[in-house]
Amino acid sequence: MATMTNPARRRLKPDERRAAMLDAAGDVLLKDGIGALTLRHLALQLGVAPGLVNHYFPEIEALVAEAFARIAEGEVATLFAAATGISETVAPDPGAPDPVAQIARLVTDLLDPQRRPVSLLWLDAWQASRNRPRLRAAVIAAMDLWQDRLCALITDGGFAAPDPAAAATRILALIDGLSIQAVMDEPGVQGPDKTGHAILRGMVIDGVERELGIRLGLV
Amino acid sequence: MATMTNPARRRLKPDERRAAMLDAAGDVLLKDGIGALTLRHLALQLGVAPGLVNHYFPEIEALVAEAFARIAEGEVATLFAAATGISETVAPDPGAPDPVAQIARLVTDLLDPQRRPVSLLWLDAWQASRNRPRLRAAVIAAMDLWQDRLCALITDGGFAAPDPAAAATRILALIDGLSIQAVMDEPGVQGPDKTGHAILRGMVIDGVERELGIRLGLV
């Protein structure tokens, strides 16, 4: 529904069209992966001629990189906003949950099964960025963003982590690694689903608690 | 040139040719990734007509899956043999290195920068297996193999891990996640190389020690 074939092929302003393309590209990325983000596929989704995509994005790679960056940065913003409380107020009032609750919320949201498409996209991006410099730059930037934000959360929280940056890196690595296992285990309905959601969740929680020297109040 | 008639274009027996193809396919996988394992590329490497590859592997996917399985299983066998085999350290009893040394050796080998191509292949395989059932099966089997072997090592070692299986999963996830960061950070010469080999190594060691309640004698 984000991109229904436009029966009335309007003539949009450049930035409108460009934005529409980025939106559609994001949908394609999350739904079908980087490999499916082709000129014709995107044009079809937009109800538009293939050449038009090329007109706005002379190089497909730029489109991929930009669409990925959009999704990744949006995710970071959303998740950290939810964890730290929507208000950006500097005052430590009711608006600011206690540090442990912030971490707990962040971990909970990160492990939400609905985030699965994003995990798949990350996996896709890591691999595809091998041969695509612009995408690689976007991926590295997004990873650094995650690292910085989480590190700040840990530092500000005053946890008993000797090296907040290293703790953040390890936590993210743990989540990434376990997400891969979850991704691999899921769609194949064969097997006992060894790394089901609950177990995966428990593992991340254990790791985080061990890393930060706290007890998250999570089940 | 393209098919410079192999000076020695011998006529091999079916199983010889098949084995040669799997070997060459493995080389391609480690050197250029799954995406480079095409009929023509492989045929060129072998000095053989493209159709011949298709003759032995009617579906390319089967070739990919089999070549990957070969590499992955070979790696597991090699690394665990080195870890549990005749001790190269100062362990007094030749036949059985002490458990901590086994883990230390395994971790050391796993973090060897020379293993980088294998990390890239794994990353590639995780992503590519999304649309390739046979490769997916091989990947899952290899992951299970890693899990089982490491879990056995932990269990037999009698470490203070409440849940050996979970500990193994978390350790592998940590290594995978950190390997991804290493892979992403390396080739781009920009930046201060935040997750350089030494730092990465330290993080894995810390994580393993925390997971198993031991001190590896590693620097």
Place this chain on the structure above:
DNA sequence: GCGCTTGTTGTCCACTTGATCAACAGGCTT
């Protein structure tokens, strides 16, 4: 209202992929 800028179209190109197949020839059997 007309005219022109420019968003948009649809087709075309060169290239790569996996796969097929008749024809060729290597080398073991007789």
Place this chain on the structure above:
DNA sequence: AAGCCTGTTGATCAAGTGGACAACAAGCGC
């Protein structure tokens, strides 16, 4: 040494890719 089984060839197919292009037309300024 002859003959045949079969490993091997190389041309060819259809599909799909990113990219380039002249021509069309929508909508704004005059």
